Amino acid sequence: LLAKPPTNSRDRLPVYMGEVGAVWLYPSSPVDCVITDPKKESKLYGLKSFIEYQLTPNSTNRPVNHRYKHFDWLYERLLEKFGSALPIPSLPDKQVTGRFEEDFIRSRMERLQAWMSRLCRHPVVSQSDVFQLFLTYRDEKEWKMGKRKAEKDEMVGPMMFSLVEPEGPELDAAEVERRCEQYSRFTKLMDDGVRELLNVGHTHWKRCTGPLPKEYKRIGQAFGNLSTVFNSSKYPGEETLTEALTAAGKTYEEIAQIVAQQPQEDLHFLLETNSEYKSLLGCFPEIIAVHKAAVEKVKEADRLVSAGKINNNDRKCMNQRISCMSYSLQAEMNHFHSNRIYDYNRVMQLYLERQVTFYQQIADKLRAALNQFSTL
C-alpha cells in the first residue's frame, strides 16, 4: 500500500504552505455551475420517464443535461477515486414515490445544486477529469467514452496519496498521529453539534408548522367569535370595540399563517446547510481510519527494519508517503475550515435576518391591531 511508486501523471496534487498551514492549489478561475429547468423526459417510446436537469458551468457556459442517475454515477466515481482522502458528500436521497411531484423536483434540484456547488468549490475534485467530463462533455459520444475511461481509472483510493507533492518538510509518524487525533476529535465534536442542531431544528419545525399555528388560529377565531357575539347584543356604541376585536382576530389568523410558513423561510436553510455538514462529517471516520492504519504500518516498519526484514530505504519511503498523506489531510481540513467559516457565517446571518423580519412583522401587525382600539 505505502510502497507504490508515484506515477508521472499530470494529475499531481501540490500542497503549499499558506498562512493557515498546508493548502491545496486553488484554481485561478473557480469552477461553478447552475442547475435549472428540470424537464420530464422519456425514452423507450414513453415506457421510462425521468427528470432531466440542465447544468450550465461557468467555464464553457454551454448547458449539459443530466438525470439523477448520472449524478449518482458521478458520486460513485468520486467516492471511489477520492473517498480515502477527501470527504465526498452523499447525494440527496433517492425517492421511489412522488418523483414527478413539483415540490419534490424543486427540493431535489435545490439539493443537487448545493451538492454540485460544494464540489465545484473543491480544488481537487473540481479539477478532476471525471468531474470536468460531467460538466463539459460536448455530445453523447464524448460522454460515453469519458464514462468508460473514468470507470477504468486506476488512480483511485489510496493511490491518490502518491500524487500529493507537499512543499513542507517531511513529518514523522508521531506528528502525523498527533494531527490525525486532533482532526478526529474536532470532526467528532462538530458531528455531535451538527446532529443536535438538526434534532432540535426538526422538532421546532414540527411545532411551528403544527400545533403553534393551530393555536394562533384558534385564538384569532375566539376573538372573531366574541366580536360576532358582542355585535349581536344590539347595545349601542360598541362598533369600535367589535370592529377592533374582528381585526385582532384576523391578525392572529394571519400570524398563524406566517408562523406556519416561517420554517420554510429561515429554518430550512439552517437545516439544509447542517445536513450537508452532517454528510461531510460522516466521511471523516473512514478517512481518519485510513490514516491511522498507515501510521500503524510505519510503526511496525521500525520493528521490521530492526529485524532486518525490510531495508532502511523502504522505511524512508514509507515515512515520506505518510508525510504526504498528512499534508493531504491538513490541506483538506484547512479547506473544510475555510468553507465552514464561510457557510456558517452566511447561513447564521440569513437565519437571523429572516427571524428578525418574522418577529418584526408580527410586532407591526399587532401594533396595527392595537391601534384599532379606542383609548378609554
Added chain:
Amino acid sequence: LLAKPPTNSRDRLPVYMGEVGAVWLYPSSPVDCVITDPKKESKLYGLKSFIEYQLTPNSTNRPVNHRYKHFDWLYERLLEKFGSALPIPSLPDKQVTGRFEEDFIRSRMERLQAWMSRLCRHPVVSQSDVFQLFLTYRDEKEWKMGKRKAEKDEMVGPMMFSLVEPEGPELDAAEVERRCEQYSRFTKLMDDGVRELLNVGHTHWKRCTGPLPKEYKRIGQAFGNLSTVFNSSKYPGEETLTEALTAAGKTYEEIAQIVAQQPQEDLHFLLETNSEYKSLLGCFPEIIAVHKAAVEKVKEADRLVSAGKINNNDRKCMNQRISCMSYSLQAEMNHFHSNRIYDYNRVMQLYLERQVTFYQQIADKLRAALNQFSTL
C-alpha cells in the same frame, strides 16, 4: 310569589330610561376599595392561622380587615339577597394546601381585588347595607351586629323585584318574554365564546411555558455548543464567527426565558378577565329561569281569570310585577354590556400592547445578535 305587596323600605330600586334603555340609578360618587397588606394572623393561641387582608374603601379611607372566610360570608349574603336578579360572581376558589405560600396569597389577593372592584361598580350591590357594612364597619361590635342583621334580612331572593320602580311604561308578558329570550341567547353565546377563549388560552399558556422555551433553549445551546467546537479548531481568524455564534446562542437562551415568562405578562390578564365573565355568565341561566317561570305564571293567570278563579285586579298586579322584573333585567343587562365594553376594551389593549412589546423585544434582540456577524 308575584302577589307580594311592595314594602315601604328605603331600599327602593328606581330604573330610569337612559340613552341605552333601562338603567339602574348610579350613585353620584362610585364606591371603590383597595385590598393590600395580606398578613398572616392567628387566634386560639396560634392554633388557627389565617391570612387577613386590609381593605380601604374610598368613601371612608379607613382600612378594615377581612379574611377569606368573611368574603365567603359576604358572597353567600349577596347571592341570597340578589342572586335571583343580578349575577353575583363567585369568589376565587377555596384552597386547602399551600394557603400560606407567597404566590398563592398574591394571586388570591389579586382575584379578591377584582371581585370587590366588580361589586363596587355595581349600583345595586355596592349600595346595599351588607356590602357597606363589609367595607365600613367601625369595630368588632358593629361588624357582629351588622352580620346578625344581614343574616336575618327578609328582603332576599325574588323579594327584590318588589323594590324595583321602573320609569318606563308597563310591558306585557309577550314583550317580557321576547326580551328574556334575547338575553338568554346573548349570554349563552357569550358564555360559549368566553369558554373557548379560556380553553385555547390555557392550552397556549402550557405551550409557552413548557415545550416552546425548552426548544428555544436547546436551539441556543446548540449554537453555543457549535461555537465552542469551532473555537477548538484553532483555525486562525474565526473569532468573529465564534463570538457571534456564542452571542446568538445566548440570545436564544434569553428568548427562551422571555417566552416562558410572557404568559404571566399578557395572557394572564386576558384569562383573568374572561374567568370573571365566565363566572358572571354562569349566573344568567338561573336569573333567566326565574323570569321564564314568572312569564309562565302570568300566562296561566289569563286562564285563571277566564275560569273566574282570580280577579282582574290580581291579574293586573301580576303583570305590573313581571314588567318590573323585566325592567330590572334590562337595567342589569345594560349594566353588564357597559362593563363588558369597558373591560374587553381595556384587556384587549393591554394584551396587544404587551404582545407588541414581546415580539418587538425579540426582534430587537435578534437584530443585535445579527449585527455581531461580519458581512462577507
